[in-house]
Amino acid sequence: MKPVGVELVVMTVLEGALEALLVRRSGNQWSLPAGTPAPEVPLQEAAAAVLARQTGITGIGLEQLYSFDRDGARRVAVAYLALIDAGRHALEPGSEVVEVRWFPLDDLPALPAEHAEALEYGRGRLRAKTAYAPVAVQVLPETFTLGDLQAVYEAVLGARLDTRNFRRDVLGAGVVEEAGMERRSGPGRPARLYRSVPGEEFAVVARERRIAGRVRPPG
């Protein structure tokens, strides 16, 4: 009987860059939040529970990423993926861990090789998904500007997008609607606030109109 474990690839966007959530159980070894679910509890619930227990984060949408079965490992690790708004979730290390932190993907601490692999896999999935699903709204507060949204897309894709094309595509896709308010912050014209259209936040269906087209290298 080969047993199953869960691990969590949780990402956010901070200062225009993707960051991943890691925990430290003891010593200097960082890792993904991970645990071993009991047989009677559904796997996704178990994953959510592990996340809550170890990091304090609750109430987020998890998506199954991949089931890793590293050679030599005696157990299978089912990885779940989430993209969330760090600002809405305070980090509270649970009793099993001594520290919880966001790390920029390009400045990670030493990780078990399998966890680094899962992170990389998760980033690839996000990138792929970004082209056809409005995943980015998950990383933003309830209302946001199109500039915010574009910044998230750019962070996830690792590429710069054209503002006018981006707006045309996002608005054309019908996944956001105007909130009827403005936000002003320092100099510059106030930005209109939008919110995601109810029921469209987690839509995974391919859309007639892609939100982000073919990506070109930064520059």
Next chain:
Amino acid sequence: MKPVGVELVVMTVLEGALEALLVRRSGNQWSLPAGTPAPEVPLQEAAAAVLARQTGITGIGLEQLYSFDRDGARRVAVAYLALIDAGRHALEPGSEVVEVRWFPLDDLPALPAEHAEALEYGRGRLRAKTAYAPVAVQVLPETFTLGDLQAVYEAVLGARLDTRNFRRDVLGAGVVEEAGMERRSGPGRPARLYRSVPGEEFAVVARERRIAGRVRPPG
């Protein structure tokens, strides 16, 4: 310790329609080939072994499909997907099963709900993959005509494709090459035979040029 099992969604194309491989262990209950791997064997190998043991099919490429964790189930089922050429694999029910058969997807016997779900999921994956990966060559003998290939695409996509566009796209993608022979069967002009370009059979990378474009309803 929640245990893990494997199950196999194996499909082929017969007479222009997708068919799935099912086994009957006893009585009238059909199901997907499935089993419980030992801890020390890698999951994908275990899945291949289950398939070989129960159906006699060996040496095919398996792709992880999804890990199902049906509510109430005490175990996780990692499903693997394959699309193969039925003509190249004789079916031999192993000792664990009494019968192995291909069933058209639109004429399936009664199945456990979870297995029907996995089949449906597999069909969706195939459809999605068809748009950017040359999966279809897996279902054909070593040499085949472009007409054969188009028929496979049409079966997987459940849609009719334009012959000229299809040929242009397939040849442009560079995944097949002429075998330098012809095949004649009954009346009609003989068809050139092609084979898949070595190394491209299992290429999963997105291609610049898609093989099958946006799909329109049959008619």
Next chain:
DNA sequence: TCAAAAGTGTTTCTCTTACACCCATGT
């Protein structure tokens, strides 16, 4: 010579991309 299947180019249109300026505000 007829029926049956294979093979072949071009045109149209849609979608993607590239691109530059004015607007509203804070300091």
Next chain:
DNA sequence: ACATGGGTGTAAGAGAAACACTTTTGA
């Protein structure tokens, strides 16, 4: 008044889709 970020339209090009006839064979 100037610096800062927000917001807008259009033209050119590439890719996808639509479309009909000729070729080669078996019967």
